[in-house]
Amino acid sequence: MSAITPFSITIPEAALADLKSRLTHSVLPSTGGEAGWAQGPQLAWVEALRSRLLDGYDWRAQEAAINRHPQFTTEIDGQTIHFIHVKSREANATPLLLIHGWPGSIVEYLGVIDALTDPVAHGGTAADAFDVIIPSLPGFGFSGPTKEAGWNNGRIAKAFIELMSRLGYERFGVQGGDAGAIIAPEIGRLAPQRVIGVQVNAATLGFIPLGPIEPEVFASFNERELVRVQRLQRFMAEHFGFNAIQSSRPQALAYAISDSPIGLLAWISELFTSFGDRPDAIDQDVFLTNFMIYWFTGTAASSIRLYYENAHDPAAWAPKANSGVPTGVAVYGFDEVPLRRFGEGANTIVRWTELDEGGHYAVIEVPGLWTAEVRAFFAGL
Numbered sequence: 001m002s003a004i005t006p007f008s009i010t011i012p013e014a015a016l017a018d019l020k021s022r023l024t025h026s027v028l029p030s031t032g033g034e035a036g037w038a039q040g041p042q043l044a045w046v047e048a049l050r051s052r053l054l055d056g057y058d059w060r061a062q063e064a065a066i067n068r069h070p071q072f073t074t075e076i077d078g079q080t081i082h083f084i085h086v087k088s089r090e091a092n093a094t095p096l097l098l099i100h101g102w103p104g105s106i107v108e109y110l111g112v113i114d115a116l117t118d119p120v121a122h123g124g125t126a127a128d129a130f131d132v133i134i135p136s137l138p139g140f141g142f143s144g145p146t147k148e149a150g151w152n153n154g155r156i157a158k159a160f161i162e163l164m165s166r167l168g169y170e171r172f173g174v175q176g177g178d179a180g181a182i183i184a185p186e187i188g189r190l191a192p193q194r195v196i197g198v199q200v201n202a203a204t205l206g207f208i209p210l211g212p213i214e215p216e217v218f219a220s221f222n223e224r225e226l227v228r229v230q231r232l233q234r235f236m237a238e239h240f241g242f243n244a245i246q247s248s249r250p251q252a253l254a255y256a257i258s259d260s261p262i263g264l265l266a267w268i269s270e271l272f273t274s275f276g277d278r279p280d281a282i283d284q285d286v287f288l289t290n291f292m293i294y295w296f297t298g299t300a301a302s303s304i305r306l307y308y309e310n311a312h313d314p315a316a317w318a319p320k321a322n323s324g325v326p327t328g329v330a331v332y333g334f335d336e337v338p339l340r341r342f343g344e345g346a347n348t349i350v351r352w353t354e355l356d357e358g359g360h361y362a363v364i365e366v367p368g369l370w371t372a373e374v375r376a377f378f379a380g381l
Helices: 013-024 043-054 059-067 104-119 155-167 180-190 215-219 223-239 241-248 251-259 261-270 284-297 300-311 367-380
Strands: 003-008 071-076 080-088 094-099 128-137 173-179 195-202 326-331 348-354
Touching: 013 043, 013 071, 013 261, 013 284, 043 261, 059 094, 059 284, 071 155, 080 104, 080 155, 094 155, 094 367, 104 284, 104 367, 128 155, 128 284, 128 367, 155 180, 173 180, 180 195, 195 367, 241 251, 241 261, 241 300, 251 261, 251 300, 261 284, 284 300, 326 367, 348 367
Parallel strands: 094 128, 094 173, 173 195, 195 326, 326 348
Antiparallel strands: 003 071, 071 080, 080 128
């Protein structure tokens, strides 16, 4: 099947009522604030999220805001793919594929669609215009649970190349953060003749050391690189638990986060707050809308399975060939760990920008900076 079908979000009232009932009757831990965020999301933080959902948060308003943008579904490789597709009024707009990660969603990019597609009205020029395509990863959100095993980064990359073909885009740019920063370069490797450029943020795999660092290399690090190495060491020592579980035993966790909205709220809080380092960096209602998409689509379990699929994919750990596709890396100040020297082997890096603001979810935290960096990268090509 290659049909592209218009799509609109309409969550039944019964699902909203069920969520409210579960939240009202949820059982919270008896403790959870004494050690701050060192042991995980604070009880007070989760209680505040629950209170907002029960009184004040308006899902219907958020639903309408998403539905303002044209959405579609299509079936690729046996899997439903949901996506937002907004065309610019500018005739020579650059097609731009935007790829989110976990525990993100299409919500990450909602705040920058207008600036990307209508740059003249948002401080840019007509030459900065993009047609934007924002898919939900297979197994995430309105792409629905994956129907079979094997949906790793490589398979997702192939599906997204097919999506761009169905939309009639022979040449296009790709931008991604988190898992998107792994999938985007893979698209460049699979279709180098079609990809204008790859721009990433929140880059990890492919841009960090995967083993011990040689003493002579370590000795050559500058101050910023040393900070990133220390941040990476801290992450591996204190925050890698979610990755270990999702890469090895995702189904053991799946029951809790599929049945309990409080469990899912707390679990995704780990990443969306940078493990408590910056819990207020993302607007509370944006956080909750992202949560609601996971909850209403029943994709908590299938989304975390992406880690398992990649951990058990031999190709994921094989050395990567350099596609030759121009690549830009934006390093936002509070949450980034990439080191240029570790990314240059498999990527043709033509722009590397160090920014003092923003974090792992820069497109939400500092949308103006993020947009300016994307524009500058593609204009430079």
